[in-house]
Amino acid sequence: MKRMSLSAFCRLTLGLLPLLAFSAGCTSEKRTSGNTSVRKIAVIPKGTSHEFWKSVNFGAQKAAQEIGDVEIIWKGPVVESDTGSQIEVVKDMITRGVDGIVLAPNQKGGLVDAVEESVGEGIPVVIFDSGLDEGPKISGYVATDNFKGGQMAADALAKAIGESGNVVLLRYLAGSESTEQRENGFLEAIAMYPEINVISSDQYGGENSTQAKEKVDQLLQLHGDALEGIFAVCEPNANGTLEAIKNAGLAGKVKFIAFDPSDALIEGMRNGSVHGIVLQDPVEMGYQGVKTMIAALNGNATEEFQSTGEYLATPENMDEETYQRLLKPQIVD
């Protein structure tokens, strides 16, 4: 009996050794600087599965080629709601000893400590697309003026429905700074129209189009006949909304403004089920993000906030060259 318990004890102490061995003895820090001529910039999107981020990647690669001697490391979580994975990616990039991190935070609060860790290790961080809570000293913020984008959407929707009637705002996810700005901008601008009534503004479409479609199905069920217009604040949301509107047979009747393009939405604009798309410039965002990072690394001061512009595509202007470029931004495969 005694022997058994002794061996058992042996096993468990030895058993947990790897974890200790794995993590202990880390007081001596070594950073392999490698060849310093090529600067490695990690560009971390919110997620890797949407077209939007592939355009950001394109812009980042473009900047890298222009500057020369810059290598872009492109890595992000698969789904945009996965804050834990994004924190892991940031930490891995610090481990890789990159020269700078260009990050689109999934959540304004969740990434604060990861960014602080990075800045603490001497790796500067530029934030793009979506804001970060106060705290760590970041080297720049490159994004669409989302508040303004939301206001533009409100004006476009008001125009489409003749400045009177019931409208719905479909939100995205709680805690996503960029879409919250759009939502706030929309609500503020729509309040300027006394005849327009926002009948629902507390529904979240969720991270994918399937969830968004279910939400809009319910909303149409509930408000169907009394509804004049819908604003969906981002691409997955808008795709789901478009599907739901089509299914309910309300295409064209319910005026619909989207944010960010997709093939389905562009097609919708051609056949009259979409009445406007607010566009951002993701290529410019990736481009400016990397440019800002290089400027910061070179010790040049950068402006705190850089807007990459926001545009409204309508069925009338969608064939113009500027809008064609933004409706189908170039992507990296």
Next chain:
Amino acid sequence: MTENQPSADQRKANPLLKFLGRLGPAYALLVVVGLFSVLDHQFGSQSFFSARNARVIANSAALVAVPAMGMTMIIIAGGIDLSAGTALTLCGTALALAFRDYTVPVGAEDATYWVVCALAVGLGVGIACGLINGLIIALAEIVPFIVTLGTMTIFLGIGQVIASESTVYPETEHLPDWMRYLCYTGSNSDRYWFDWLHVPSSALIAIVLGIGVAMLMHFTVFGRNMVAIGSNPATARLCGIRVGMTTVAVYAFAGIFVAAGALLYFANVKNGNPSDGTGKELEIIAAVVLGGGSLSGGRGSVFGTVVGALIIKTIGSGCTMLSIPNTYTHIIIGVIIIIAVLIDGLRSGKPKWLFDRLR
């Protein structure tokens, strides 16, 4: 049961060899670490085999390993808990709510009292989730897979209700520093529990809890009963073990680890999002299985589970260092899980057709 009965030869075998034979998953970890170190040195960033990366991996492995310890007990006892992921984020959401609405800023009077209360709420939710699972399984005599499949969505739903279908953000200034830096992996000594030992606090918690569970499994009657009901519930009952009571206790006990895991999750992402948990249970179960746990019960070890979690996270980290895209990382992890279980099966004479042919 057969796997647990040492044959006459094995009993005579050198205890050292026997001991080394039990370290199976650890060899796999060594192989994975070695492989990635070489590959990374040749083609990657040369930063895989570094102290910092060890810290990062230890931290992310701890996030999986802690709830997986509870799962190990459940699996050894012949059960399964598909609700672990959503129960974990339910706990995390409860913690976030407690830190948003019911605590006071750090430094204020009674701050410690409220922090303790918040932690107690998290722990209570965890144990309650486990207790519910255990009671339904034991009283209704439904297979654990179905019961926990049901509670998985129930916990998700409850989480969404208390979070009003969104993400709960706590007040940052209400979080004490030790909790804020629980998952810190940087080089600032002040943020570790021991400034001379740069090990993430999350990993330290995992080690302490791991030793606790291993002791429980080996030295207590409760621990041995767990193995007994997992190996053969009928025999266990005939031996005078109260199978139902033990089952309930195992699930409730596992709830403690779900709650501890929730604390780490919360300290990592600093918010509570109930839908984050979907899919976590599979990672947790994968860690147990990689560590040699058998889903038919009676076999598994806490040490193996910890190593299993390390293997999963090491592969993920290695793939990042080598700039392998996410998509391939998923495929690689899946393949390794299947291969690991296959190799593990060889030790106990599986697959049978192969051994029959060799004979």
